Amino acid sequence: MKEIVIISGKGGTGKTTITASFGVLAKNKVMADCDVDAADLHLMLHPEIKERFEFKGMSKAFINQEKCTRCGACEKVCRFDAIINTGTNFYVNQLSCEGCRVCMNICPVGAIGLEDDSNGEWYISETKYGPMVHAKLGIAEENSGKLVSIVRQQAKNIAEENGADYIIVDGPPGIGCPVISSLTGVDLALIVTEPTFSGIHDMKRIVEVANRFSVPVKVIINKYNINLENSAAIEKFSEMNQIQVLGHMPFSESVIESITKGIPVVEFCNDEVSKEIISIWDRVVESLK
Numbered sequence: 001m002k003e004i005v006i007i008s009g010k011g012g013t014g015k016t017t018i019t020a021s022f023g024v025l026a027k028n029k030v031m032a033d034c035d036v037d038a039a040d041l042h043l044m045l046h047p048e049i050k051e052r053f054e055f056k057g058m059s060k061a062f063i064n065q066e067k068c069t070r071c072g073a074c075e076k077v078c079r080f081d082a083i084i085n086t087g088t089n090f091y092v093n094q095l096s097c098e099g100c101r102v103c104m105n106i107c108p109v110g111a112i113g114l115e116d117d118s119n120g121e122w123y124i125s126e127t128k129y130g131p132m133v134h135a136k137l138g139i140a141e142e143n144s145g146k147l148v149s150i151v152r153q154q155a156k157n158i159a160e161e162n163g164a165d166y167i168i169v170d171g172p173p174g175i176g177c178p179v180i181s182s183l184t185g186v187d188l189a190l191i192v193t194e195p196t197f198s199g200i201h202d203m204k205r206i207v208e209v210a211n212r213f214s215v216p217v218k219v220i221i222n223k224y225n226i227n228l229e230n231s232a233a234i235e236k237f238s239e240m241n242q243i244q245v246l247g248h249m250p251f252s253e254s255v256i257e258s259i260t261k262g263i264p265v266v267e268f269c270n271d272e273v274s275k276e277i278i279s280i281w282d283r284v285v286e287s288l289k
């Protein structure tokens with residue numbers, strides 16, 4: 001079984017377009033949407049939720065107002081400024097609290113406790129293309145790295161049960177904690193980039209992260225024909241770093257139409273961009289043999 005993650009240095013580079021199409025093309029696989037902060041693979045694969053689970057991310061402090069003597073000690077020690085002093089009472093701002101317990105330890109009357117905060121949900125679903133694990137993180141919640149790990153682990157469990165050949169992961173954008181959680185231990189990371197100045201910059205940063213975790217990477221240039229000079233710069237960087245450029249997707253209106261209609265582009269039409277994604281998938285399969 002091979003695990004492939006599709007990532008990009010920033011959102012909006014076509015990562016989900018490619019992942020959804022791989023979902024159509026790969027025959028025996030489990031899909032996992034690890035872009036838990038802005039999940040959108042479901043808009044293309046239309047999962048039917050079979051099981052729903054609460055995600056408890058981080059414990060948060062709370063103050064028992066009946067015990068609190070309003071001494072203010074907790075406010076002084078909280079380095080996250082999570083204690084709100086209204087002048088008459090002290091409260092914990094749940095969005096700022098990091099659950100570090102310092103206030104609990106300092107409170108002279110034991111008025112502060114910790115409770116698990118429900119940070120979102122994760123789901124095991126069925127799609128017409130096969131099983132899918134995905135999640136929804138609560139608004140302004142952190143801990144997405146932990147939720148990514150849960151989604152990946154569940155996808156792995158299902159893949160093992162089903163004897164799947166592939167786990168295809170829609171990774172989060174950027175280079176932060178959720179990306180690291182989605183990268184570590186995969187068989188291949190496909191970096192989707194665009195021939196823009198920021199696209200090249202973001203790709204270099206994500207390559208560095210992948211190298212740090214010894215993850216094999218390959219590159220896909222999306223909309224390569226909007227700036228051939230920048231596409232050549234991506235090619236050159238890839239060559240210098242021994243990274244294979246696996247495909248060049250041209251700009252295509254049909255991609256936008258397919259997203260609007262919620263249909264993976266390889267199913268939506270058979271134009272140049274679809275053919276290129278099919279070729280890229282064939283190369284992925286070949287490279288993992």
Ligand code: SF4
Pocket residue numbers: 060061077078079080081082083092096097098099100101102103104
């Ligand atoms: S648990 Fe830590 S972060 Fe939360 S309120 Fe107490 S001191 Fe502040």
Ligand code: SF4
Pocket residue numbers: 063067068069070071072073074075090106107108109110111112
């Ligand atoms: S340290 Fe305890 S008693 Fe003092 S204000 Fe905070 S919660 Fe209240």
